[in-house]
Each structure stands twice: as structure tokens, then as C-alpha cells.
Amino acid sequence: VYPKKRARLLAVARRLFLKHGYDGTSMTRLAAAAKVAPNTLYWYFADKDALLVEVLNDTLLQVMPKYAEHASEPLEAQLLWLVDVLDEARQLVVTVHTREASSPPIAQWHAQFHAFLEAQFVAQIAARGVDAERARTLARMTTFVLEGLLGHPCTADDRTRIVTALVQVLATVR
């Protein structure tokens, strides 16, 4: 495997998945866009889902360093930033939810991603003097609200209102 070519194929896949969605991006189209034969993709990736998992990891690796920059900001700002960033990857978010039913690797990736996000939130919430189990529950709620914001049309105002309400809640309840 030529790593550079592999990276190029991934980049093309990422672009097309984001632009036309997973179902809207056929392997044939993808191959054409990358100027290779369709089956060449199968030399580099086991199947379409494996390609998706790599695209997800790729995207995450690009976002995480930037997220670190916001780690010291108040939780509200962090959440709003996260929604903005993940919003660009909307297509990927819903695809993960759909595909995880039929693809164990994607289900695994999804679980791992949630664990990561929740760990982040748990730390922040626990720092406010909430006990561990409670923090886990609230972190989960936070993740769910985040996903809800991604999956549904929302004005920027609504978005801010919801995130603000959520953060108030996290600050109040214990």
C-alpha cells in the first residue's frame, strides 16, 4: 500500500461523504473522482464501512487539537463551538447512527466517540462539585442535547438558548 495514495483516497472520500452523504457517494463515483478503478478501493480498504471509520478518525484527529484550545473556556462556549464544528460533519453524524445497526465496527467507533465526549464533560461537571455518578448522568444528557442540536434545524438563537439553559442546569442541579 502506498501511504500517500491511501491518504489521497481518504481525502476524496471525506470530501464526497460530507458533500453528498454516505449513501449519496457510491464506490464507483468515489473511484472516478479519485481517478482509479472501482476495485482499487478494495485494495486499500476492506469495504465501504471501513472507509467510513477511517474518515471519521481522520476528521476527529483534525478537530481534536483545535478543541484543546477551547478546553479552558467556560463550558457554554465549548459546547457552542463543538456544535458549530460538528455541524459541518452532520452527514457523518447521522450516517454513524444509521450504519451502526448493521456494522459492528461503526457501532464500536460510535461507542468510543461517546465515551470520549462524555469523559470530557464529566470532568468539567465534576469540577463544579457534583458527585461522580451524577456527573456521568448529566454528561450523558449533555451529549444527547448536543446530538439533538446537530440533527435538527435550529436557528442560531435557539441553539444558544438551549445551550445556555443546559449549562445553567448543570450549574444549578447537584
Added chain:
Amino acid sequence: VYPKKRARLLAVARRLFLKHGYDGTSMTRLAAAAKVAPNTLYWYFADKDALLVEVLNDTLLQVMPKYAEHASEPLEAQLLWLVDVLDEARQLVVTVHTREASSPPIAQWHAQFHAFLEAQFVAQIAARGVDAERARTLARMTTFVLEGLLGHPCTADDRTRIVTALVQVLATVR
């Protein structure tokens, strides 16, 4: 169109969609299960998405009367009941989220469904002395948490904890 046959086709579609998912249920398989030619389905329904919309409405019509029975219970019990019921329709829930990107009728159905649910919640929350706009925000949060619970594996305990926390929040914040 024979209404009885139409109803039978819908019932078969519903069963298969719930059992094998939308993508896992091909029109050919569906037709075979209903003992008709594949294209007969297109006499009764415009396309596969139209079939899905009807299945969704069907399911909703069966659930709503039962929901009404729980309307006087405390919000917490209502939410837990809803999660249980919608959990059986999990496959449909994720399908709606995926298909709405490419199918305007499904996007419309989804918007309408959310409006319905949120109206329900707004009423209950406003009854606790929360002002209207605030109630709308919290209702949305409630819907998002509900969807999160559906889309992610959760022990019954986790589920209860999250719903309880959410309801406490709704009671506290104003």
C-alpha cells in the same frame, strides 16, 4: 385501489421495517413477503419513502391513544413510558434521521412529529409556572434527550437516572 390490500401491504412493510430496518427491507423482499409482484407496490405507493411515511403515521396512530392514557401521570412517568414505546420503533427513528436529508416528505413528517411532541411538553412545563419561551427551550431539550435515549444503548437504570435528572431540572429551573 383496494383499501384492504393497501392496509395489508402497509402492515407487512411495517413488520419488515421494524424487523430488518429500512435499508434491510428491499422492495422485492417486501413484495415477496406480501405475495405480490414488486411493481404492484408502486401502484399503491409513489415510492419507498412514501411507504415509510405511511408506516410512520400508522405507528403514530396506534400509539397516540395509548399515550393519552398516560397524559395525567407525572412527566417523569410519561417520558419513561414514551422511551419504552418508541424503543420498539428504534429502527424507524434512525431511518427518519437519515432519509430526511434526501427526502422532503420525510423531512416534513419529522418536523411535524417534533412539533407535536414539543407542544405536549411545552404544555406540561408551562403548567409549572415557566414562561412560554423558556418552556419551548426546555421542551426542545426534553425531545433531544428522549431521542438520545432511543439512539444509544442504555441500561434501564441509566435511563431512569437520566429522565429523573431531566425532570428535576425542568422543575427547578425557571
Added chain:
DNA sequence: ACCTGAACACCGTTCAAGT
């Protein structure tokens, strides 16, 4: 009006063959 068998263009994936 209602239904069919056969076809269409497409999908993800694999195979036999080439370098």
C-alpha cells in the same frame, strides 16, 4: 383499475488477469 414479468440503470463487491 389493478397486476404482472421483464427490463433499466445503478449499487457494493469479487474475480481472473495483467504488471
Added chain:
DNA sequence: ACCTGAACACCGTTCAAGT
């Protein structure tokens, strides 16, 4: 090891034809 063109089984949908 890497890549190809051609094929396979399947998909949603449509067409021409039958009753």
C-alpha cells in the same frame, strides 16, 4: 504488491402488456 475491466447479485423503479 498493486491495479484493471468485466462480471455478479442485488437494488429501487419503470415499461409494455395483460385482465
